[in-house]
Amino acid sequence: MENNDKHNISYEYISRYIGGVLEQSTGLLRELELYAEKNNIPIAPLETIRFIQTLLLATQPKRILEVGAAIGYSAITMAKCGGNITTIERDKKMAELLKQNIEKAGLLKRITVLKGDAADILPTLTEQFDFIFLDAAKGHYIDFLPDCIRLLKDGGLLCSDNVLYKGMVATDELVIRRKITIVRRLRSYLKTLCENDRLTTSVIPIGDGLALSCKGREQK
C-alpha cells in the first residue's frame, strides 16, 4: 500500500488537489481548524465539510442531529446552510468550548447542545430529523444505528463519518493491532447499513470515508 493520503483513502495527489481547489475557510472557522490541528482534536476535513454543505443546501433540512460535536466546527458549518441543529457531546471540556464557539458564531438560537453520552441521550429523543451526522466513537456506530433510523424522517439522510478508518476497514494489510476491534465493528456497521431494508447506502471514499444513507428504497 503506497501513494496514499494521510487517511489512506485516496491518492495523496488527488487529496492535495481537492484540498487546494475547494473554497477555504475564513474567520472563526479557520480559527477552529487551526485550534483543532494544534490541540489534536479530530474534526471533519474540509472535503467532507464541503460535501455535507452541498447536501444540506440541496436538501434544505429543517432539523439536523449531530452525534459528536467536539469544538463545534461541523455544527457551525452545517448551521451556516440553514435549519436547526441538535448536537450531542460527552466530553465536558469539549462541550464548554463548543458552547463558547457557538456563541462566538452567533448561533446560540439555532444550535442546541446536549451534554452527555449519545448512548444515554439518543433513546430519550422523540423528534424526527431530516439529516443526521454521525461523527462520534466509531466503535459504537453499530449501537447508535437503531435510534438513528428511528429518529430519521422518511427520505432523510444519515451521514456516517470515518467509516473507512484510515483505510483499515478496507484491507487487513493496513490494520494496526490495537485498532482491530474498532475495525471489526466498523465493518459490521457498514454491512448492517448496506443490508438494512429501510436504507439505501453509498460509501464514498472522501476524507476518512463517508457512508451516506437515505431512509428510503428504490421501487422493485
Ligand SMILES: C[S@@+](CC[C@H](N)C(=O)[O-])C[C@H]1O[C@@H](n2cnc3c(N)ncnc32)[C@H](O)[C@@H]1O
Ligand atoms: C471526531 S470528533 C467530532 C468532530 C466534529 N463533528 C467536527 O467535525 O467538528 C468526535 C467527538 O465525539 C465525541 N464522542 C465520542 N463518543 C461519544 C458518545 N458516545 N457520546 C457523545 N459524544 C461522543 C468525542 O468526545 C469527540 O469530541
